[in-house]
Amino acid sequence: MQLQSESNPALNTVTAYGHDYIEINEVSYGHAVYFAPEGDINTWSVHVVSDITADTLRAIAGITTASIDPLAFLNADAAPQKPAGAPEVLLIGTGNRQHLLPAHVTRPLLEAGIGVEAMSTQAAARTYNILMAEGRRVIAALLPLGEAK
Template sequence: MQLQTESNPALNTVTAYGDDYIEINAVTYRHAVYFGPEGEIHAMPVTSSDQISAALLRQIAGIPEPGAADPMAFLDDAPPTLPADAPQIVLIGTGARQRFLAASLIQPLNRLGIGVESMDTQAAARTYNILMNEGRRVVAALLPLECSA
């Protein structure tokens, strides 16, 4: 299904999707991908939503592992600081059917103030395009429709 006839070439826009592909800026990907409005489209090393881990969610959001930068950071009472370009929300497209991720996977990002929403890939693609066009800091991780287990 084609989503948009026009897109801003400077922004990553989902332009179509089908059973075995996702199209971003008229480039077809036949594997799971994650991306934000600007920058690269990254391959996501999963074939089902069951393979998504907390570490992968942090990678998708561009958030370093806790303690990676400063081993003494746990002594600070201040909340962790996020990169300036940290997303407000991470959308997970879980294939043809909506699959919820375990709370234990999304809690680390939620504690940092980053929302994580799971929905079928079609809904995630449409929602991403809307939020991206509104100028929101959003990241989408999309599995092709055939990947729904």
């Protein structure tokens, strides 16, 4: 299905998708990808939803595991700080159907102040294009429609 007839060449835009591909800026990818409005389209090493872990989400959001501060309990009232340059939201396209991600997978990003939304790849592609056009800091991680288990 084609999403947009025109795209801004300066921004990564999902232009179409199908059973075995995702098209970004009119270039077709036959595997899972992740990307932001600017920059490279990256291969995502996830093949099925069950491959998605907290570590894979941290990696695509560009946050590293912080070392544990033994005195952190003293600042229990302090809200977690989002890392500089982190996205506002991470959209996960889970293939042909929506598959919710377990809380232990999304918790590290939510605690860092990054929203995580899992939805079908079709919905994630449309949502990404809207948020990207609004100038929001968003990252999309999309499985092709045929990959979902």
